């Protein structure tokens with residue numbers, strides 16, 4: 001396959017910008033990131049594109065391709081209709097730095113606020129014994145590459161801009177990895193309910209659909225965390241026990 005394809009690439013910065021068309025010759029096996037690099041070399045030397053691994057591991061090449069959040073290095077041109085121009089634009093949920101590069105620092109700032117891992121003391125023989133099924137459960141969450149595509153698609157952040165009140169699916173996955181860890185003793189449920197706004201998630205599952213690591217964000221992380229919050233704060237029997245304990 002050798003053909004000419006057109007890419008409509010967003011060019012601009014925080015002050016504004018517009019789509020600009022670029023045509024380039026594409027061949028079999030190319031991904032969107034290859035096409036962007038080729039366009040950079042041929043006709044747009046100043047095009048800003050962030051990437052690192054070109055292997056779906058670093059999470060830095062996130063963008064919106066034909067309106068869907070994706071990794072540019074893992075999106076094959078053969079998956080796209082090249083008869084029409086392919087649009088490539090920056091993630092909408094984060095402030096734009098330049099062209100396809102957004103500032104995702106907010107995610108790391110919010111992550112710092114989540115209570116850290118607090119393991120229980122070791123067993124009498126100095127070991128930490130854990131059931132394999134408990135270890136397996138959190139393993140899925142550790143596959144996250146912090147591409148922030150799930151944060152980008154989540155309507156609570158994308159459309160309602162509730163960055164100050166809701167930490168978003170990526171950080172709920174991070175919290176789930178800590179909260180469900182078999183050795184952890186920290187209680188993150190009050191923060192999840194209040195400062196981190198888990199109640200704003202209405203389980204639309206859009207985040208799960210875009211995750212390149214196939215993490216079942218909603219079913220395996222968010223819903224179990226929501227259930228724990230409900231159990232702790234809204235279960236009448238637990239509330240009665242808390243009152244009696246005071």
Ligand code: SF4
Pocket residue numbers: 153154155156168169200201202203204205206207208218222
């Ligand atoms: S399921 Fe919740 S976190 Fe995921 S996209 Fe929907 S509202 Fe956002």
Ligand code: SF4
Pocket residue numbers: 143144145146147148149150151169170173210211212213214215217
């Ligand atoms: S949970 Fe999935 S979509 Fe979200 S940041 Fe991690 S890898 Fe990316």
Ligand code: FES
Pocket residue numbers: 050051052053054055056057058059060061062071072073074
């Ligand atoms: S360049 Fe690393 S995930 Fe795409």
